[in-house]
Amino acid sequence: MSYFKVFGGKRLCGEIEPSGSKNASLPIIFASLATCGISELKNVPDIGDVRVAIKIIESFGAKVKRAGNTLCIDTRNVFYTMPDKALTSSIRASSYLIGSCVARFGVFHLSEFGGCNFCNRPIDMHLFAAASLGAEISSCEISAIRLAGAKIYFDKPSVGATINALIMALSACGESEIFGAAKEPHVKALVDYLISAGADIEEIPFGYKIRKSELHGGTLEVLPDMIEAGTYMLLAPMTEGRITVRNAAKLELDSFFETITDAGIGISIHGEDVTVYGEPQRPFLVTTAPHPGYPTDLQPQTAPLMSKYFGGIINENVWQSRFSYLDSLGAFGVRYKTMSSRAEVYHSKLYPAETFAPDLRGGAAAVMCALTARGESTIKNAEIILRGYSDFESKLRRLGANVLYKE
Ligand code: UD1
Secondary structure (H helix, E strand, O other): OOEEEEEEOOOOEEEEOOOEOHHHHHHHHHHHHHOOOEEEEEOOOOOHHHHHHHHHHHHOOOEEEEEOOEEEEEOOOOOOOOOOHHHHOOOHHHHHHHHHHHHHHOEEEOOOOOOOOOOOOOOHHHHHHHHHOOOEEOOOEEEOOOOEOOEEEOOOOOHHHHHHHHHHHOOOEOEEEEEOOOOOHHHHHHHHHHHHOOOEEEEEOOEEEEEOOOOOOOEEEOOEOHHHHHHHHHHHHHOOOEEEEOOOOOOOOHHHHHHHHHOOOEEEEEOOEEEEEOOOOOOEEEEEOOOOOEOHHHOHHHHHHHHHOOOEEEEOOOOOOOOOHHHHHHOOOOEEEEEOOEEEEEOOOOOOOEEEOOOHHHHHHHHHHHHHOOEEEEEEOOHHHHOOOOOHHHHHHHOOOEEEEEO
């Protein structure tokens, strides 16, 4: 089993450049299946989830070439197939096959979608979007001989359901509107890619207007990963260091910046670069919300900081509960109490530990604890962290961390 060995207690200082966004790259890779042509995607991170996504679309006949961080995807000769369950059940983004297969092939056989199962992750809104456009849905199959434009009203924003609705609506006759859509930067990135591929999509208040479009290959340079950027920013106060994250000023992290400056952490922005320094001066209050709120994917990484300094409160408003990772942090001495969607994290003495990465972001939080606890820690199941953090070991080392990854 893979593990990270961390010799904690070192101050992390220096500059870091986040890789391309995972959550923008994945929907675009799957959406390329709904296009007929050659797409060029720049700044695509070489991480576990992206490798799996590529294998899945290759099983549909897509030809994919990687040159550095650029992916070239040829979807001119794709065909429908039942994708390998072992692959679809290992990443959440495989649920984007619903949209691209229904749009391109008129059919999709439902399979198990994986990813971080920190709580129940339903797909009822994805199916609702397909049904609104006229698809027929049984317990194992979605089929659509002809989709028809419709108004789709979501009662809460869902990144995945919005993405699938957008892709399917492009193949539906006439005009569709999505209301209550998610507006995360990665949803906007998908829209930009689809527009470059010939899509007729217009942003409207609370959603999108879409007209049926023939899609050819598209191009996009993927933005840096906002969650990776935020994780490195939190590592500065966690290790009493000073870290500059390059190209991070444009990443729509305003509510994250507001929350950490409210706690007393210093931030300075010079051009596109963000430098984080200093320590919290008071307890943290983190309230997650759909974009532009505090990103839920940066919630687990704040708990280590709370425990090292003045404690804090987390209100989780995106997922029903997202606190199972706290068990793993408990091994380092993190003390906490959870009450459904709220957690209280108390000031605690952190010491080295041997533990498991429970999921991607919870695993990053465990590494954060290990980096500050003086002595040797081991975090097993470490490959789950590399699903979302590109070159994690070498980037941490460049900042001065004493860390070793073993497969
Ligand atoms: C995406 C991200 C994930 C992030 C999440 C919220 C990817 C690959 N994953 O996940 O990292 O934590 O956005 O920013 O981009 N919901 C339903 N029914 C549905 C779909 C969602 O009730 O059919 C609910 C979920 O239970 C959750 C909320 O909607 O409470 C938001 O989920 P959603 O935005 O869909 O998350 P994902 O797209 O799965």
